[in-house]
Amino acid sequence: MANSVNEFGLIESIARALGDSATAPWIQVGIGDDAAVLQMRSGFDAVASIDTLVADLHFPRSAPAELIGYRALMVSLSDLAAMAAVPRYALVALTLPELGNEIGIEWVQRLAQGMAMAAKETNIALCGGNLSRGALSISVSVHGEVERGQAKLRSSGNAGDRLFVTGALGAAAACLRQGQLLPAAVDALSAMQQAYYRPQARFDFRDEIKTASCAIDISDGLLQDLNHVLHASGVGAELRSNAIPLGAGATLEDALHGGDDYQILFASAKEVAGGLCIGELSSTHGIRLDGRGIEARGYQHFNT
């Protein structure tokens, strides 16, 4: 019976790999009942988002499982950071093929360890989940809190606001474009691979985002996500190409149109220390780069 496991054994093995990242002072009931029970703070709104990462679309299945797990949680958390929320708890629905040599118990444990690392870095509790049999994918539902009425939306930008990003763009897209998605080892990532597998949900910018007029996370490309802000806020934007911070290996094209950056784009009427100013919101609709109109294409799952 060595290495034999049933569903409940697999869940226990995951819970062990998660260790104390499955618990927190606000978790009343964690893994192991019908549902998790959480104590949320009064005076705060709940903030909630869900994302799915599908094997060989959002990550190569042969990548180290720790990196897949780390990335899956951080990518989802980026949506909370963009709302100016503090992370609280996450639920993970894991769909796994029949366990075998490629995806086995050890793989699942390493995936959980990668998630646990991201959870500890962001102080979120991985307090529940689900296992299903099917094509490999990971759905992560993330939940946080923000002071009542203080969630930062896409729709409240104003013409004249300066536009900021929280970090360099395009390195993850460059990694993908250069076919560099399989690292030599889990602890030997190039700078591009680091950008792809170890995105940082920018909770460190929460104070700046709270005072911003609007914010969005850049998951599908700077211009496409900027375009969501423009539509929601009813404004346009002027960008300066020489102000757009390029990540490792990135071209301007990678930074403008490539996805997977997970930096935050936000607008503010005031100067923001630490924010990288890339342009302004304007009353003229559309996006202009160095004064010329540019199309807001980016990543889309469905284009039929």
Next chain:
Amino acid sequence: MANSVNEFGLIESIARALGDSATAPWIQVGIGDDAAVLQMRSGFDAVASIDTLVADLHFPRSAPAELIGYRALMVSLSDLAAMAAVPRYALVALTLPELGNEIGIEWVQRLAQGMAMAAKETNIALCGGNLSRGALSISVSVHGEVERGQAKLRSSGNAGDRLFVTGALGAAAACLRQGQLLPAAVDALSAMQQAYYRPQARFDFRDEIKTASCAIDISDGLLQDLNHVLHASGVGAELRSNAIPLGAGATLEDALHGGDDYQILFASAKEVAGGLCIGELSSTHGIRLDGRGIEARGYQHFNT
């Protein structure tokens, strides 16, 4: 460009199909930003669960999409009912293959309409989600509230408590066993098909479950789920076969070992009006049916 759609068009089409089931007084921000923002009540704990339904494992992909959607939400909600929670909001991560004749825009709209029907019946808001390209599956993250400290666990049953179920068992398993999973039409379901496609999360039993000693939803079969209660509570159980309520077309075997019932099993020191008493918890470990030991097998996703 007729019937042409991109990801954002598809999201808008889903939002239209959801209609007012996407909104509620407690939803501050719904579909269309990085995350949803919810006003939860003070003095209540949050209760959270996630489930994934995979095509051709948890539902036949050629079943009517309305029924798939309805079932997906109710199945997930059953976990909240088992905790004595009131439903509040749900997030849905939908993974779809390339849109075509089988799974197209209309299919997705009908799926959303089925979810909207289940949402209205249970007063939950479908306030956010995610679309991905991949093998057809639906992950639903459900969130509710329960009076602080009042969530009903599996672990608090006592020897001597009576065991109750909230309704007849085994009809969904009988439907599966008899190969009856494809109804003639969406509005012409047999009683067995009704049990499979239109399970009712038993929020109508919330008062009884609140006063119970422990509770669990019967998703993987009566005996297997009872066994979870017994392990968690450190007790055994005595069941009477002639007291187990059989659903349409169900044998005792279907009721004991079949999954997909989504009734609630709960224990109580007192008689419970409306509950169907099937036996008692006992200090002797294991499960006995009519005085003889019986194995607690049921549905498992992984058995390697």
